[in-house]
Amino acid sequence: MTQEEIITRPLRRLDPEDAQEALTRIQDVLHRQQLVSDLVHRQEAGDERAGLVESVVQRQHESEIKALLDDLHPADIAFILESLPKTERQAVWQLVGTEHDADVLLEVDDWVRESLIEAMDRQDLVAATETLDADELADLAPDLPPDVVAEVQKGLTEDERAQLIEAMGYPEDSVGAIMDFDMVRVREDTTLKAVLRYLRRMRELPDHTDQIFVVDRQGRLQGTLSLSRLLVGDLKSKVQDVLSPDYLSLSPLDSDADAARAFERYDLVSAPVVDDQGRLVGRVTISEVVDVIREDSEEQALSRAGMQEEDIFAPVGMALRNRAPWLFLNLCTAATAAFVASQFEDTVSHIVVLAFLMSIVAGIGGNSGNQTMTMIIRALAMGRITGHNVWQLVKREMTITVLVGLCGSVGAALFAWLISRSIPVALVMMAAMVCNMLVGTTIGVLVPMLRARFGKDPAMGSSVLLTFATDSLGFFIFLGLATLFLL
Amino acid sequence: MTQEEIITRPLRRLDPEDAQEALTRIQDVLHRQQLVSDLVHRQEAGDERAGLVESVVQRQHESEIKALLDDLHPADIAFILESLPKTERQAVWQLVGTEHDADVLLEVDDWVRESLIEAMDRQDLVAATETLDADELADLAPDLPPDVVAEVQKGLTEDERAQLIEAMGYPEDSVGAIMDFDMVRVREDTTLKAVLRYLRRMRELPDHTDQIFVVDRQGRLQGTLSLSRLLVGDLKSKVQDVLSPDYLSLSPLDSDADAARAFERYDLVSAPVVDDQGRLVGRVTISEVVDVIREDSEEQALSRAGMQEEDIFAPVGMALRNRAPWLFLNLCTAATAAFVASQFEDTVSHIVVLAFLMSIVAGIGGNSGNQTMTMIIRALAMGRITGHNVWQLVKREMTITVLVGLCGSVGAALFAWLISRSIPVALVMMAAMVCNMLVGTTIGVLVPMLRARFGKDPAMGSSVLLTFATDSLGFFIFLGLATLFLL
Numbered sequence: 001m002t003q004e005e006i007i008t009r010p011l012r013r014l015d016p017e018d019a020q021e022a023l024t025r026i027q028d029v030l031h032r033q034q035l036v037s038d039l040v041h042r043q044e045a046g047d048e049r050a051g052l053v054e055s056v057v058q059r060q061h062e063s064e065i066k067a068l069l070d071d072l073h074p075a076d077i078a079f080i081l082e083s084l085p086k087t088e089r090q091a092v093w094q095l096v097g098t099e100h101d102a103d104v105l106l107e108v109d110d111w112v113r114e115s116l117i118e119a120m121d122r123q124d125l126v127a128a129t130e131t132l133d134a135d136e137l138a139d140l141a142p143d144l145p146p147d148v149v150a151e152v153q154k155g156l157t158e159d160e161r162a163q164l165i166e167a168m169g170y171p172e173d174s175v176g177a178i179m180d181f182d183m184v185r186v187r188e189d190t191t192l193k194a195v196l197r198y199l200r201r202m203r204e205l206p207d208h209t210d211q212i213f214v215v216d217r218q219g220r221l222q223g224t225l226s227l228s229r230l231l232v233g234d235l236k237s238k239v240q241d242v243l244s245p246d247y248l249s250l251s252p253l254d255s256d257a258d259a260a261r262a263f264e265r266y267d268l269v270s271a272p273v274v275d276d277q278g279r280l281v282g283r284v285t286i287s288e289v290v291d292v293i294r295e296d297s298e299e300q301a302l303s304r305a306g307m308q309e310e311d312i313f314a315p316v317g318m319a320l321r322n323r324a325p326w327l328f329l330n331l332c333t334a335a336t337a338a339f340v341a342s343q344f345e346d347t348v349s350h351i352v353v354l355a356f357l358m359s360i361v362a363g364i365g366g367n368s369g370n371q372t373m374t375m376i377i378r379a380l381a382m383g384r385i386t387g388h389n390v391w392q393l394v395k396r397e398m399t400i401t402v403l404v405g406l407c408g409s410v411g412a413a414l415f416a417w418l419i420s421r422s423i424p425v426a427l428v429m430m431a432a433m434v435c436n437m438l439v440g441t442t443i444g445v446l447v448p449m450l451r452a453r454f455g456k457d458p459a460m461g462s463s464v465l466l467t468f469a470t471d472s473l474g475f476f477i478f479l480g481l482a483t484l485f486l487l
Numbered sequence: 488m489t490q491e492e493i494i495t496r497p498l499r500r501l502d503p504e505d506a507q508e509a510l511t512r513i514q515d516v517l518h519r520q521q522l523v524s525d526l527v528h529r530q531e532a533g534d535e536r537a538g539l540v541e542s543v544v545q546r547q548h549e550s551e552i553k554a555l556l557d558d559l560h561p562a563d564i565a566f567i568l569e570s571l572p573k574t575e576r577q578a579v580w581q582l583v584g585t586e587h588d589a590d591v592l593l594e595v596d597d598w599v600r601e602s603l604i605e606a607m608d609r610q611d612l613v614a615a616t617e618t619l620d621a622d623e624l625a626d627l628a629p630d631l632p633p634d635v636v637a638e639v640q641k642g643l644t645e646d647e648r649a650q651l652i653e654a655m656g657y658p659e660d661s662v663g664a665i666m667d668f669d670m671v672r673v674r675e676d677t678t679l680k681a682v683l684r685y686l687r688r689m690r691e692l693p694d695h696t697d698q699i700f701v702v703d704r705q706g707r708l709q710g711t712l713s714l715s716r717l718l719v720g721d722l723k724s725k726v727q728d729v730l731s732p733d734y735l736s737l738s739p740l741d742s743d744a745d746a747a748r749a750f751e752r753y754d755l756v757s758a759p760v761v762d763d764q765g766r767l768v769g770r771v772t773i774s775e776v777v778d779v780i781r782e783d784s785e786e787q788a789l790s791r792a793g794m795q796e797e798d799i800f801a802p803v804g805m806a807l808r809n810r811a812p813w814l815f816l817n818l819c820t821a822a823t824a825a826f827v828a829s830q831f832e833d834t835v836s837h838i839v840v841l842a843f844l845m846s847i848v849a850g851i852g853g854n855s856g857n858q859t860m861t862m863i864i865r866a867l868a869m870g871r872i873t874g875h876n877v878w879q880l881v882k883r884e885m886t887i888t889v890l891v892g893l894c895g896s897v898g899a900a901l902f903a904w905l906i907s908r909s910i911p912v913a914l915v916m917m918a919a920m921v922c923n924m925l926v927g928t929t930i931g932v933l934v935p936m937l938r939a940r941f942g943k944d945p946a947m948g949s950s951v952l953l954t955f956a957t958d959s960l961g962f963f964i965f966l967g968l969a970t971l972f973l974l
Contacts, residue, residue: 011710014735016749020870027875073733075752083871085879196718205715208756210697223498227714228692231683246560248501262503264781265562267774269695269756286773287754290780294751297784298865304791305861306854312866312880319887323858327851327895334850335902338843342906345839352835355842356825359958362846363821364814367793371810374792378785379799383507384570388514392572393799400806408814415822419829471846 012073019076022068023083030088033061066095074103082112085313090119101128106136111311113143126151134160135180135282138167166281175259176252178292179273179282182206185213188222188240192233195225208285210269214239220278223247249274250284256292263289300459306330329464337362337471344479347487353420354482360412361432362474368404369440369466372397376448380458385449394445401441405434424486432478436470439477443469499560506563509555510570517575520548553582561590569599572800577606588615593623598798600630613638621647622667622769625654653768662746663739665779666760666769669693672700675709675727679720682712695772697756701726707765710734736761737771743779750776787946793817816951824849824958831966834974840907841969847899848919849961855891856927856953859884863935867945872936881932888928892921911973919965923957926964930956 036057043050069077069092077096081089081104093116096104101120105113105128117125125148129137134156141149141164153161163181170176184205186195195212199205211224223243233242248266250259250273263271263286273282302308306326310319341348341358348355375397379385385393409430416429443466448458523544530537556564556579564583568576568591580603583591588607592600592615604612612635616624621643628636628651640648650668657663671692673682682699686692698711710730720729735753737746737760750758750773760769789795793813797806828835828845835842862884866872872880896917903916930953935945 011730012733014733014749014753016745016752016870020873023870024873024875027873031875073753075754079752079870083869083873083876085876199718202719204719207754208697209715210695210756227718228696231686231714231718232689232691243498246499246501258503262501264777265503265566266501266560267562267694267777269697269773286756286777290751290754290773290777293777293780293784297780297787300784300788301865302861305858307858307861310862312862312871313883316883316886316890319883320890323855323887324891324894326858327854327891328898330854331847331851331895331898334847335899338847338902339906341846342840342843345843348842349836349839352832352839352842353829355835355839355845356829356832358842359828359846359849360818360821360825363958364818367814367817368810371792371794371813374789374794375797375799378788382570383503383510383566384799386507386511386514386570388511388518389570389572396800396803396806399803400810403803403807404811404814407811408818411815411818412822415825419826471850 012071014073014076016076016079019072019079022072022076023080025068026065026080026092027084029061029064030084030091033058062095065092066097069096074100075107077104078107078112081116082109086115089115089313093119098124098127102131102136105129105140106132109309109311110143111309111314113140117143117145122148130155133180133182134163135167135182138164141168170252173256174252175250175254175256175273175284176282178256178259178288179250179252179284180206180288181282182209183213183272183280183283184209185215185219185280186225186239188214188216188238188243190239191235192230192237192239192242193235195230195239196235208270208287211244213272213280213283214243215280219280221249221272221274221280224272247272251276252281256289257296259284260289260292260296264293303460304463330467333464333468333471336468337475340472341475341479344475344483347479347483351420351425351482351486353416353422353425354479356419357416357425357429358475358478360415361429361436361478362471364408364412364433365436365440365470365474366467367440368401368437369444369470370463372401372441372444373448373462373466376445377458377462380448380452385452390449397441397445398438401437402434405437408437409433425482428478428481428485432474432481435477436474439473440466440470499558501560501563503563503566506559506566509559509563510567513552513555513567513579514571516548516551517571517578520545549582552579553584556583561587562594564591565594565599568603569596573602576602576800580606585611585614589618589623592616592627593619596796596798597630598796598801600627604630604632609635617642620667620669621650622654622669625651628655657739660743661739662737662741662743662760662771663769665743665746665775666737666739666771667693667775668769669696670700670759670767670770671696672702672706672767673712673726675701675703675725675730677726678722679717679724679726679729680722682717682726683722695757695774698731700759700767700770701730702767706767708736708759708761708767711759734759738763739768743776744783746771747776747779747783751780790947791950817954820951820955820958823955824962827959828962828966831962831970834966834970838907838912838969838973840903840909840912841966843906844903844912844916845962845965847902848916848923848965849958851895851899851920852923852927852957852961853954854927855888855924856931856957857950859888859928859931860935860949860953863932864945864949867935867939872939877936884928884932885925888924889921892924895924896920912969915965915968915972919961919968922964923961926960927953927957 036054040050040054077100081093084092105116108116125144129140129144129148129152137152153164156164186198209227211226214222214225216222224247225239225242226244229242229244248262248268248271250271252273252275268286270283270285272280273284275281307322310322412433413426413430417423417426447462447465451462452458523541527537527541564587568580571579592603595603612631616627616631616635616639624639640651643651673685696714698713701709701712703709711734712726712729713731716729716731735749735755735758737758739760739762755773757770757772759767760771762768794809797809899920900913900917904910904913934949934952938949939945
């Protein structure tokens with residue numbers, strides 16, 4: 001943004017609620033436009049007047065929407081586009097000022113970006129993307145038509161082209177994929193005064209510059225210098241004498257989740273990225289880290305329901321492909337459990353009431369195991385579980401389960417007695433429930449720990465395995481005990 | 488940290504993995520110490536030599552642990568303390584240098600802080616807390632003995648005491664509870680040169696100062712000035728001419744989750760907090776926001792398993808109180824579902840195989856509803872659901888469910904035929920499954936939306952209601968259809 005723009009444009013107070021209101025008003029306008037179009041199309045074909053009215057009204061509506069959009073931050077525009085179904089989204093996208101195109105494309109979620117790019121012609125795309133930095137271009141490149149990428153990268157400098165290639169080469173969940181190249185670097189033997197002069201010559205500092213990076217002659221990172229230290233420090237000091245006492249450096253191949261943990265723990269705003277020779281190659285900022293934290297937590301919530309990221313307006317076919325596999329998997333495990341239970345058909349046909357009790361045994365085992373599993377996955381993610389405390393943890397979980405199980409099974413036994421009027425049935429219920437809760441706890445501890453031991457994500461798939469075990473074994477234990485003691 | 492310390496202490500490269508290694512080594516030492524103690528206690532009582540050996544070894548172990556701790560950042564020390572059981576935690580806490588006491592107390596999770604404070608005497612507590620800022624003291628105050636708070640606040644200035652009282656007065660999940668008072672404020676009519684001179688007179692800037700706040704004569708916020716603009720701007724410019732073009736301001740009573748969303752959307756590092764007259768009263772920084780985001784996501788994961796935050800080393804009694812209510816609630820809903828099913832005892836005793844199939848119908852209904860519910864809760868949290876798109880969403884979810892249901896129910900019907908060899912049973916299975924999936928979808932859409940409409944957290948308790956409905960109605964629909972068509 002140039003100096004003139006700053007002075008001419010009034011200050012904008014940001015507020016996500018304004019964006020939400022703008023969304024509702026845009027939906028209103030689109031709805032009115034739809035009503036007019038419907039009306040016009042009900043007229044006889046070729047009624048020129050009606051067509052004329054429609055186009056006048058449409059222009060009016062478009063300028064209404066444009067006015068709403070013009071007041072908004074690109075991130076708010078991205079929010080609005082994400083909240084509209086595809087056709088309306090593409091219509092509104094045409095009305096977004098071209099100066100925001102690049103920013104909005106960077107801001108929107110992956111699943112929306114595709115539909116926006118689809119609605120742009122080659123020329124618009126080149127115009128929007130030729131202003132991007134190498135790391136930003138690398139983020140968009142997979143979604144852009146290859147000829148646009150080829151065209152745009154012609155405008156890059158040699159250095160930037162090398163950065164683009166580097167940034168595109170890192171795996172998705174690595175630090176390399178979220179780093180940028182907007183670093184201010186200074187040599188350790190300069191004075192603060194010289195650094196200040198150097199900064200003043202730049203037109204603006206990169207976003208989120210809270211510190212500048214200090215390197216030696218070979219470009220190896222020596223430490224960092226915070227802007228606030230630079231501002232309050234003695235101008236005659238050498239950079240090397242006022243380095244920040246602590247610094248964190250990342251490697252491009254570190255996992256982004258680990259980097260996020262480090263940012264959280266040490267309250268960082270930015271961190272340098274160095275290669276294996278210690279040379280400064282990039283920088284990670286808190287805004288990327290916040291996205292990583294949010295995305296990881298949403299991914300977890302979705303994967304627990306067996307889904308991946310899904311556009312609420314994605315075509316039904318896409319949603320089917322997203323959701324069906326999980327339901328099918330659950331159908332298979334439920335069928336297996338049912339098959340296990342059906343092996344006790346004789347027992348159940350003698351004492352029908354067992355059929356109604358067995359699902360309680362299975363369900364509570366699953367719930368109890370899920371509590372243990374949630375605890376363990378969390379402790380693993382925090383790095384709290386070490387060789388030393390595993391057994392202590394396991395003993396603790398078992399104790400808790402037995403105690404909760406004993407109390408709970410008294411309630412369950414009472415219920416069993418109420419609907420069966422048989423004390424032996426109640427006792428079998430009690431024993432089976434405690435046993436199945438222990439099954440749940442065992443799975444809840446073992447599965448995540450084994451997965452973590454073998455370098456896998458401890459959460460993934462654990463819950464299916466848990467339900468599978470507590471359902472099948474729950475039926476087996478309950479009906480097995482009943483067969484032994486009640487027939 | 489004073490200038491001398493910076494120069495004498497070597498640069499410290501932060502790395503969470505080092506902390507993890509230190510944890511393992513500290514556990515090793517504690518383990519060895521335990522072995523020695525056990526050995527000594529097996530000797531006859533009054534064996535002085537053994538006691539002597541023990542205390543020598545203990546001193547050696549203590550200095551080993553001290554050496555490990557001295558190298559660590561307070562946040563790493565907090566991590567280690569959080570990862571130890573209570574007695575060991577308190578023992579290690581005694582070995583932490585007193586200069587870190589305050590920082591560590593601020594860093595640790597709530598459930599650990601209590602046990603650390605318990606292990607400190609009054610004098611240590613006063614020493615540790617008298618250096619704190621008002622907002623930090625407000626965070627610790629609920630856990631501190633009242634006489635310590637009374638003692639420490641005597642040392643505060645009038646202003647700070649007012650801030651302390653203000654900070655303690657805001658509700659837990661509000662912006663007021665996470666704001667601090669470490670702001671740099673300047674008047675709009677000063678020049679950049681004067682601002683730089685003013686900053687240089689401060690010994691250091693507050694953490695996370697990426698911008699300073701511009702106020703008028705009455706202390707009302709006029710805008711913000713970023714440090715980087717200050718560094719590159721013309722020294723003769725007035726502050727009011729180089730204000731940042733966009734700014735976000737918060738109110739102390741805004742919810743912290745909303746503030747976090749705003750930080751994420753606009754990529755902020757800090758934001759001013761103003762009262763209802765527009766006067767600047769505080770500041771929120773990204774480090775607090777990151778904590779809010781992480782805590783909200785963990786709270787969600789825990790509450791889905793019916794738990795609250797739990798220390799992995801909390802006493803068993805506390806864990807019981809945390810977990811039992813959820814299991815009891817689930818026992819009640821499962822028992823109700825079983826009771827519903829037991830009303831069809833006649834039907835089941837005629838066709839026993841129904842007993843094994845009914846849990847499949849219930850389970851898949853729950854899984855399918857859970858997918859819908861996850862989508863809806865997420866869309867609600869993002870503010871994407873408005874009056875305009877509700878029906879579109881509902882129609883979409885219903886279509887998806889019917890389509891997935893039809894495919895899936897063919898598989899289920901096949902399984903039903905395999906274990907029953909009866910086509911009517913297979914057909915009833917198919918119909919019941921599709922119906923129950925629609926029940927799941929309806930609950931999955933309605934419950935979160937109604938809760939949100941009435942201003943409640945859409946996620947809370949929704950999953951219990953969902954399971955309850957899909958279990959009870961699943962049994963009812965399946966056995967009901969069977970009673971109508973198969974007897």
